[in-house]
Amino acid sequence: xxxxxEVLISGLLVGVMYSLVAMGxxxxxxxxxxxxxxxxxxxxxxxxxxxxxxxVMPLWLALLCTFAVMTILxxxxxxxxxxxxxxxxxxxxxxxxxxxxxxIQGIGQAIWGTDAKGLNIGIxxxxxxxxxxxxxxxxxxxxxxxxxxVAGLVWFFQKTRTGRALRAVADDHEAALSVGIPLLRxxxxxxxxxxxxxxxAGVAWGSxxxxxxxxxxIALKALPVLILGGIDSILGAILAGxxxxxxxxxxEVFIGPYVGGGIQTFFPYLVALIVLWFxxxxxxxxxxxxxx
Amino acid sequence: xxxxxxxxxxxxxxxxxxxxISGQAMAAEKKKAGPTQFFGILIYxxxxxxxxxxxxxxGWEDFMELRNMQGGVNGIKYSWEECETAYNTxxxxxxxERLKDKMVLVHPLSTGITYALIPRGTKEHKVVVSSGxxxxxxxxGCVFPWVFTTPTNYWSQNSAxxxxxxxxxxxxxxxxxxxxxxxxxxxxxxxxxxxMLDALGKKFGxxxxxxxxxxxxIDQKAQWLDIVRRYKADWVIxxxxxxxxxxxxxxxxxxxxxxxxxxxVWWCGSEEDVLPAGPAAKGYYTANWHGxxxxxxxxxxxxxxxxxxxxxxxxxxxxxxxxxxxGVYTAVINEEAMRTAHKKFGVKVLTGxxxxxxxxxxxxxxxxxxxxxxxGFMAPIKTSCENHEGGKTVLFQQWDGNxxxxxxxxxxxxxxxxxxxxxxxxxxxxxxxITPRDCSxxx
Numbered sequence: 001x002x003x004x005x006e007v008l009i010s011g012l013l014v015g016v017m018y019s020l021v022a023m024g025x026x027x028x029x030x031x032x033x034x035x036x037x038x039x040x041x042x043x044x045x046x047x048x049x050x051x052x053x054x055x056v057m058p059l060w061l062a063l064l065c066t067f068a069v070m071t072i073l074x075x076x077x078x079x080x081x082x083x084x085x086x087x088x089x090x091x092x093x094x095x096x097x098x099x100x101x102x103x104i105q106g107i108g109q110a111i112w113g114t115d116a117k118g119l120n121i122g123i124x125x126x127x128x129x130x131x132x133x134x135x136x137x138x139x140x141x142x143x144x145x146x147x148x149x150v151a152g153l154v155w156f157f158q159k160t161r162t163g164r165a166l167r168a169v170a171d172d173h174e175a176a177l178s179v180g181i182p183l184l185r186x187x188x189x190x191x192x193x194x195x196x197x198x199x200x201a202g203v204a205w206g207s208x209x210x211x212x213x214x215x216x217x218i219a220l221k222a223l224p225v226l227i228l229g230g231i232d233s234i235l236g237a238i239l240a241g242x243x244x245x246x247x248x249x250x251x252e253v254f255i256g257p258y259v260g261g262g263i264q265t266f267f268p269y270l271v272a273l274i275v276l277w278f279x280x281x282x283x284x285x286x287x288x289x290x291x292x
Numbered sequence: 293x294x295x296x297x298x299x300x301x302x303x304x305x306x307x308x309x310x311x312x313i314s315g316q317a318m319a320a321e322k323k324k325a326g327p328t329q330f331f332g333i334l335i336y337x338x339x340x341x342x343x344x345x346x347x348x349x350x351g352w353e354d355f356m357e358l359r360n361m362q363g364g365v366n367g368i369k370y371s372w373e374e375c376e377t378a379y380n381t382x383x384x385x386x387x388x389e390r391l392k393d394k395m396v397l398v399h400p401l402s403t404g405i406t407y408a409l410i411p412r413g414t415k416e417h418k419v420v421v422s423s424g425x426x427x428x429x430x431x432x433g434c435v436f437p438w439v440f441t442t443p444t445n446y447w448s449q450n451s452a453x454x455x456x457x458x459x460x461x462x463x464x465x466x467x468x469x470x471x472x473x474x475x476x477x478x479x480x481x482x483x484x485x486x487x488m489l490d491a492l493g494k495k496f497g498x499x500x501x502x503x504x505x506x507x508x509x510i511d512q513k514a515q516w517l518d519i520v521r522r523y524k525a526d527w528v529i530x531x532x533x534x535x536x537x538x539x540x541x542x543x544x545x546x547x548x549x550x551x552x553x554x555x556x557v558w559w560c561g562s563e564e565d566v567l568p569a570g571p572a573a574k575g576y577y578t579a580n581w582h583g584x585x586x587x588x589x590x591x592x593x594x595x596x597x598x599x600x601x602x603x604x605x606x607x608x609x610x611x612x613x614x615x616x617x618x619g620v621y622t623a624v625i626n627e628e629a630m631r632t633a634h635k636k637f638g639v640k641v642l643t644g645x646x647x648x649x650x651x652x653x654x655x656x657x658x659x660x661x662x663x664x665x666x667x668g669f670m671a672p673i674k675t676s677c678e679n680h681e682g683g684k685t686v687l688f689q690q691w692d693g694n695x696x697x698x699x700x701x702x703x704x705x706x707x708x709x710x711x712x713x714x715x716x717x718x719x720x721x722x723x724x725x726i727t728p729r730d731c732s733x734x735x
Binding site for chain 1: 522
């Protein structure tokens with residue numbers, strides 16, 4: 001039984017890391033209707049920038065500079081790439097996001113090269129045992145960071161003027177415009193927030209895997225989370241991340257040996273598909289009812 | 293309207309003239325340079341595995357650059373062209389198709405691409421060299437005349453690995469009852485060694501359990517919990533690729549599994565695999581087939597003459613790293629095959645058949661290795677009609693926290709491995725309707 005709980009807790013902790021990536025997707029989709037294919041690449045860019053800055057400045061300054069890079073990227077993306085595409089079909093926006101993904105990878109490679117880089121921001125990686133269950137300070141730290149980030153985002157969207165404006169834009173672009181909310185500025189703010197979330201995800205995953213181009217693949221882990229939680233729900237991203245992390249770990253350890261193993265990649269999709277059967281917009285996705 | 297037409301006309305004339313003149317200039321330059329032996333380089337400088345591809349490709353190109361500065365191989369200079377595969381099999385095949393008319397030898401630099409190119413290369417008389425990757429049974433030249441695994445293959449490597457583990461445990465008899473976990477990335481490359489490890493387990497009495505890691509392998513918590521807490525492995529074989537090589541080192545450290553009980557495949561033994569893991573990588577062992585570092589006369593020559601003239605193909609910091617050195621090794625094998633073929637067919641630009649003969653008659657002795665400037669870097673190689681592997685040892689290295697240190701050199705269990713290579717190749721021949729060559733009748 002102890003082993004079961006160890007696998008479960010380990011899955012929940014890795015699920016938090018998936019949620020960090022999924023939140024970025026949900027934020028942008030909610031505000032602008034863009035399925036941001038480049039979210040994983042944004043985390044990669046943040047990781048690359050941070051490693052680069054860390055070679056010449058202290059951590060706090062390097063983090064600030066990284067946020068600055070992500071802000072420039074956000075404004076550049078909205079005003080250069082998406083501005084001419086306002087009111088275009090979602091597929092066009094998606095294609096633009098794919099283009100953005102390759103652009104970020106190319107820029108990253110041109111500036112920082114292709115070799116893998118270690119990232120150590122000083123979070124201790126000490127393992128300890130409680131009632132026979134191994135835990136690690138690094139995983140727990142990022143669990144705490146993710147929780148704080150979600151709480152901060154919820155507060156921002158519920159309590160601040162800008163947050164309410166962003167929710168208005170997300171609900172109805174035209175209605176928001178009619179009451180004087182600047183659409184492009186709202187989008188830019190959303191991309192900046194998504195950039196900050198991407199930075200946190202980039203730091204978390206970069207510290208685990210090293211900052212290398214494979215980091216962009218973390219986006220793959222976010223997809224079942226988005227399907228399950230609802231593509232436009234931040235709360236859904238968090239809960240679905242936990243569910244996916246736990247279920248894939250448990251499935252790999254307890255079902256895997258009977259079917260040859262290696263099922264942790266497709267199992268989350270299976271869970272997500274079953275949920276879609278009953279909840280077509282995901283657990284917390286907004287149901288879209290259109291007059292036909 | 294008329295003015296626009298005239299401007300348009302002049303612009304077209306100008307563009308056509310430019311293309312025509314520059315084309316002629318390039319052709320004249322080419323003629324002046326003389327005939328060259330062309331190599332198509334199926335490289336991956338982009339994508340998740342870029343660290344490996346860029347290192348190997350650049351080491352290879354740096355060597356050719358040096359040789360061209362020295363006048364070429366017996367006067368025949370190299371020319372080459374890169375084609376980006378991004379480690380994607382479909383793109384690799386496309387690159388081969390694009391370059392096949394110019395090249396006679398190809399290094400696919402990917403097991404998936406190798407599988408795809410074996411029938412093509414065989415049909416179109418292009419030598420396919422899969423050094424330390426691809427199909428292990430392709431070492432049998434009777435069935436695979438156009439494929440070379442020189443200097444060694446995965447099965448030989450794994451038999452040497454088991455000998456290495458035995459040595460670490462205090463003797464081969466100590467393998468009995470041991471639990472070995474084979475942690476592999478779940479793609480054909482990862483699956484290649486499962487039968488060999490099973491057979492070795494039966495022979496020596498150890499238990500081996502295979503733990504698949506789904507691509508891309510960025511999260512392996514479940515596998516590691518199973519390996520350490522439930523299976524309670526004594527040794528772990530790390531058979532991953534790219535980022536999935538690094539993850540095990542971190543996960544093992546978290547669970548208190550010692551780094552010096554993890555033994556990696558030679559594709560998990562580069563600086564790029566261990567540096568991101570930080571202190572967790574200390575003590576980790578991997579296989580290899582060539583030396584590491586810059587302390588070899590040939591590499592010093594490349595540094596002086598190629599990088600000294602700013603003609604290097606990669607950041608100078610990567611010169612002497614595992615993947616860059618592997619690129620130099622690749623280039624040396626190609627060149628020795630060319631020199632061997634020149635002796636038989638005369639000094640000229642070689643055809644595919646001639647290059648294949650060169651590869652099949654390699655005899656790189658210890659004296660020749662010293663002459664090349666790579667003493668201590670590589671072991672002697674001797675290929676034949678039947679033996680397309682040619683190497684005799686597998687190196688082992690350990691990460692000391694800062695650099696790779698060579699710790700051992702072990703001969704594979706040749707008889708044990710070759711019995712299985714012959715059986716597997718015979719099965720392949722039967723499936724494909726290939727009549728194996730009779731090597732006693734081959735020149």
